Amino acid sequence: MTFADLQIHPSVRQALVDVGYETPSAIQAATIPALMAGSDVVGLAQTGTGKTAAFAVPILSKIDTANKATQALVLAPTRELALQVAEAFSRYGTHLPQINVLPIYGGASYTTQLAGLKRGAQVVVGTPGRVIDHLERGTLDLSHVDYLVLDEADEMLTMGFAEEVERILAETPEYKQVALFSATMPPAIRKLSNKYLHDPTEVKVEAKTTTAENISQRFIQVAGPRKMDALTRVLEVEPFEAMIVFVRTKQATEEVAEKLRARGFSAAAINGDIPQAVRERTIAALKRGGGNGIDILVATDVAARGLDVERISHVLNYDIPHDTESYVHRIGRTGRAGRSGSALLFVSPRERHLLKSIEKATRSKLIEAQLPSVDDVNAQRVAKFADSITDSLGAPGLELFRRLVSDYEREHDVPMADIAAALAAQLRDGEAFLLSPEPPPERRKERPDRPAKFDRGPGDGPKKGFATYRIAVGKRHKVGPGSIVGAIANEGGLHRSDFGHITIRPDFSLVELPAKLSRETLKKLGKTRISGVLINLQPDRANEKNRGGGRGGPRRDHKG
Secondary structure (H helix, E strand, C coil), X not given: CCHHHHCCCHHXXXXXXXXXXXXXXXXXXXXXXXXXXXXXXXEECCCCCCHHHHHHHHHHHHCCCCCCCCCEEEECCCXXXXXXXXXXXXXXXXXXXXXXXXXXXXXXXXXXHHHHHHHCCCEEEECHHHHHHHHHHCCCCCCCCCEEEECCHHHHHHCCCHHHHHHXXXXXXXXXXXXXXXXXXXXXXHHHHXXXXXXXXXXECCCCCCCCCCEEXXXXXXXXXXXXXXXXXXXXXXXXXXXXXXXXXXXXXXXXXXXXXXXXXXXXXXXXXXXXXXXXXXXXXXXXXXXXXXXXXXXXXXXXXXXXXXXXXXXXXXXXXXCHHHHHHHHCCCCHHHCCEEEEEEECHHHHHHHHHHHHHHCCCCEECCCCCHHHHHXXXXXXXXXXXXXXXXXXXXXXXXXXXXXXXXXXXXXXXXXXXXXXXXXXXXXXXXXXXXXXXXXXXXXXXXXXXXXXXXXXXXXXXXXXXXXXXXXXXXXXXXXHHHHHHHHXXXXXXXXXXXXXXXXXXXXXXXXXXXHHHHHHHCCCEECCXXXXXXXXXXXXXXXXXCCCCCCCEXXX
């Protein structure tokens, strides 16, 4: 089956061709025809199975671009997913005239979102909390919605958005097409489906958790600060045709690509912020390679979706992915068309548990490889230097330079070897040619074992720059660390690195957050709910006097 068989809009099909999609994934092949036919859909699928295109493609194929009213609403549990889905809609709708896609989520400026809504957005992708805010302000009109998608519905309910989701659904027309996607089907999701979906088509797709046998998989243990040095050594020593280097953030794509170019490698970045025309030129340059192309692409997971370039011989995970689906998807970019491929993974000592998860889920053992040594790199540089001389012996204009060098030798009485060495040094422009020997490892002084980071005692208090806050949900509300982090990060515009320990008590929880939260963040968190309960975030004064709170009960500490 091809996308041409699915009766989708020609402009949308062209956009899929542009980004490199050739044939629909299992969930796309099952879901797109049902949605194109007007049926409601319940899709059971993990992240990484291609579900975003499964609902975005048929919605874009059917939407009325001449009408500026909001016709499609996609609800997503987190700001990151909302942005990813909005980017996907924009990418697949790039050839549609007058299509506007607007992401609305907590932690971002209202001004931009209000302007976008006033202009008119046929597709709105939002988090439940911010969608409710706009409904209350009267800035979002859902009365013309024809298509509603609940993406990662189980995660939305886990994060405590059940009440918000129900309220949003009540604001939409009774007759609309609904698609619900969830990794699991707990009773709450089944209840939601029965209440709001009409005779839905059920699609179940197992996540791909196996890796191709023609891809060799290795990992190198390297601490975070040494990653760039490690990457440079790998690129100098490992023979490769073309390589994708995967990082976690858009900013990292630009930073890593820039550092590689500064080291003499032909590298470029792609991420969700790069315009489609630039992306197409970059991929064309990767396919071309050689002197007028590029050999290294630095990318995020989202930006590399659907990328199919035969000459990619290596995939290097500069940042280890946090889920196995992303890992499988990443390394699947190599070993195409029956060719062999190579996958490398950088792992810091703290990330070994993620490596074990990948091995368990993919049922494959990654082989530990050693970082190329200074001697390995220097030997390779000497060999390449010799090869460059050989290649240049047949270069045009050699006769002129031979005469100039001979004249210099005769006039200055300098040995030919010294002249050649001076010319080579001139090309280096003062930069060292060989790496310096590595210093011997320092001997660590023996010291008694310290408690693990997660086991700070009640009197230790939060880490530097953090403070302990109290929220009004606990064990009896059936909350977990994930729902607390998700709700606070999403609505407050925080990152997961802004969380320290989370201690869940029967009626409340203690959360370590930055000591100096902005007034805007505190205002947003003042409206945040988890499991339908207003969290009432407050500095934990009692905990400052008596670290650890309740003395009689066991602690339950988690790292956010």
